[in-house]
Amino acid sequence: MIEIKDIKKKFGDYLVLKGVSATFESGKCNLIIGKSGSGKTVTLKCMVGLLEPDEGYILFDGRNITEMAFTERKEVRKEIGMLFQGTALFDSLTVEENVRFPLDMFTTKTLAEKIERVNVCLGRVNLENTNKKFPGDLSGGMKKRVGIARAIVMNPKYLFCDEPNSGLDPKTSIVIDQLIQEITQEFNMTTVINTHDMNSVMGIGDKVVFLHQGLKYWEGTNKEIMKITEGELFDFIFASDFLKDLRRRAQY
Amino acid sequence: MIKIFETFGEYLTLLFRAASRPEKPIMYWKETFRQAHDIGIGSLPNIAIVSTFIGAVSAVQFAYQFRTMNLVPMWWIGSIVRKGMILELAPTISALLLAGKVGSNIASELGTMRISEQIDAYEIMGVNTPAYLIGPKIAAAIFVVPMLVVIAVFLGIMGGWGAGIMANFYTTAEYFRGVTDAFNSYDVFIMLVKAVLFGFIISSVSCYKGYTVHGGAVEIGKSATQAVVYSSIIIVIVNFIVAFILL
Ligand SMILES: Nc1ncnc2c1ncn2[C@@H]1O[C@H](COP(=O)(O)OP(=O)(O)OP(=O)(O)O)[C@@H](O)[C@H]1O
Ligand SMILES: [Mg+2]
Numbered sequence: 001m002i003e004i005k006d007i008k009k010k011f012g013d014y015l016v017l018k019g020v021s022a023t024f025e026s027g028k029c030n031l032i033i034g035k036s037g038s039g040k041t042v043t044l045k046c047m048v049g050l051l052e053p054d055e056g057y058i059l060f061d062g063r064n065i066t067e068m069a070f071t072e073r074k075e076v077r078k079e080i081g082m083l084f085q086g087t088a089l090f091d092s093l094t095v096e097e098n099v100r101f102p103l104d105m106f107t108t109k110t111l112a113e114k115i116e117r118v119n120v121c122l123g124r125v126n127l128e129n130t131n132k133k134f135p136g137d138l139s140g141g142m143k144k145r146v147g148i149a150r151a152i153v154m155n156p157k158y159l160f161c162d163e164p165n166s167g168l169d170p171k172t173s174i175v176i177d178q179l180i181q182e183i184t185q186e187f188n189m190t191t192v193i194n195t196h197d198m199n200s201v202m203g204i205g206d207k208v209v210f211l212h213q214g215l216k217y218w219e220g221t222n223k224e225i226m227k228i229t230e231g232e233l234f235d236f237i238f239a240s241d242f243l244k245d246l247r248r249r250a251q252y
Numbered sequence: 253m254i255k256i257f258e259t260f261g262e263y264l265t266l267l268f269r270a271a272s273r274p275e276k277p278i279m280y281w282k283e284t285f286r287q288a289h290d291i292g293i294g295s296l297p298n299i300a301i302v303s304t305f306i307g308a309v310s311a312v313q314f315a316y317q318f319r320t321m322n323l324v325p326m327w328w329i330g331s332i333v334r335k336g337m338i339l340e341l342a343p344t345i346s347a348l349l350l351a352g353k354v355g356s357n358i359a360s361e362l363g364t365m366r367i368s369e370q371i372d373a374y375e376i377m378g379v380n381t382p383a384y385l386i387g388p389k390i391a392a393a394i395f396v397v398p399m400l401v402v403i404a405v406f407l408g409i410m411g412g413w414g415a416g417i418m419a420n421f422y423t424t425a426e427y428f429r430g431v432t433d434a435f436n437s438y439d440v441f442i443m444l445v446k447a448v449l450f451g452f453i454i455s456s457v458s459c460y461k462g463y464t465v466h467g468g469a470v471e472i473g474k475s476a477t478q479a480v481v482y483s484s485i486i487i488v489i490v491n492f493i494v495a496f497i498l499l
Contacts, residue, residue, distance in 0.1 A: 045372075048376055049375075050372050050375060050376070074378045077375075077376060077377070077378040078377075078378050080376060081376075082373070082376045084369045084372065084373060085369070086368055086369055088368055088369040088370045088372065088373040089370075089373075090370055090373070091368075091370075101377070102377045104276075104279060105275070105276055105279055105377065105378075105379060106275075106276070106377070106378065154377075
């Protein structure tokens with residue numbers, strides 16, 4: 001479980017996060033949704049320590065990482081996997097080397113053991129026989145899957161995904177979403193996902209946090225979202241008049 | 253003016269972080285060798301061509317002047333080409349060439365990694381990114397640039413020989429008498445000092461420029477250009493300072 005408490009983050013004079021608190025539960029896909037520019041990425045980067053919040057704190061199963069020194073924090077980081085919005089695969093390394101990198105850097109396993117682990121992870125995301133390819137030769141959906149394999153290779157307790165299905169077609173998006181959900185349940189990870197894809201919200205939103213104007217505006221499950229009939233969240237979910245209309249008709 | 257000090261402070265902080273102890277030395281060695289290979293092999297053809305012709309043109313220039321004066325023996329040219337190459341031409345010209353090629357490569361590589369969040373991905377894994385991404389590049393440059401400069405000296409001297417023979421200025425024996433005459437190892441020492449300093453300047457300035465990029469593709473291009481311009485300027489200034497202090 002991850003708790004964030006009263007996170008504030010400023011860039012220059014612009015207060016992006018004005019005190020966000022939320023809990024993210026283990027074994028579940030926790031979604032952060034919100035309009036473009038609402039601060040989803042900033043929230044995620046604060047949580048993983050790529051950005052320092054100006055105020056507030058972040059607890060990883062009770063461990064406050066905002067107060068930790070670099071070396072302590074490094075231990076927590078080894079329990080974190082992250083899938084980046086643009087996948088951030090190392091483009092000078094092959095798929096296998098990408099997934100193997102954390103093992104090379106932080107473990108004393110033999111090469112055979114490492115390759116075995118890499119193949120398990122690549123198999124888990126349904127990517128066999130791509131080991132020797134370079135990221136540049138893969139499709140968007142395949143890159144995302146390599147990104148997931150790399151994120152889970154160290155058996156993380158926490159998985160962060162920044163817009164895992166941006167740039168993917170609806171079908172591939174669902175495949176990626178389901179993959180993330182399965183992995184989350186299988187390894188009982190605490191998974192936090194940024195998205196503005198309503199399919200994801202309905203499909204895997206065990207827990208949903210809605211950010212609006214730098215504040216947490218709403219928190220609940222995907223089932224509860226369906227009951228909403230007005231306000232900012234309603235406008236966000238049913239962005240077009242067409243959808244709003246459909247939603248209202250469905251009620252009667 | 254304050255901006256310059258800020259930038260310099262940021263640059264020093266980054267270098268300081270790059271100098272921290274590696275968590276897994278073997279990975280750093282591998283990366284250093286990879287970088288050394290890229291810098292060395294990648295730049296060798298350029299440096300070979302340029303230094304050969306610089307040596308040749310020096311010989312031709314001096315021969316032309318000596319002939320009109322008719323005061324000094326032509327075999328001196330070997331000595332002059334050697335001294336010129338070792339003290340000035342090989343280190344400086346190689347460094348400027350390398351600043352153009354290696355500097356822009358490093359800056360755009362790191363800049364791309366920054367923009368595409370690859371640096372963040374390393375950070376998330378717990379990698380000390382300045383140490384892993386910058387340390388090996390600087391180490392490789394400090395190691396490889398002196399080797400390239402030595403090759404440049406050798407090829408420059410051969411270029412001077414080739415040009416002189418073609419133009420019938422001197423015989424092979426005369427030229428190499430000049431090349432070996434009054435050889436001074438202090439000159440070689442100065443050459444190596446320069447080469448190490450230039451390697452450090454090129455790699456550290458371009459790493460700083462690339463690592464700290466913000467924005468997008470346009471900024472990567474800008475930072476690569478700035479890496480080349482700044483390292484070239486610093487090279488010619490440091491070149492002067494070294495000559496001033498050590499000569
Ligand atoms: N490093 C930064 N420096 C200055 N401003 C920033 C920085 N990072 C983010 N911001 C600003 O913070 C705000 C929130 O950005 P963020 O990237 O978190 O949005 P987002 O919700 O992830 O949007 P999107 O859905 O488009 O990815 C934006 O207005 C952005 O301009
Ligand atoms: Mg974002």
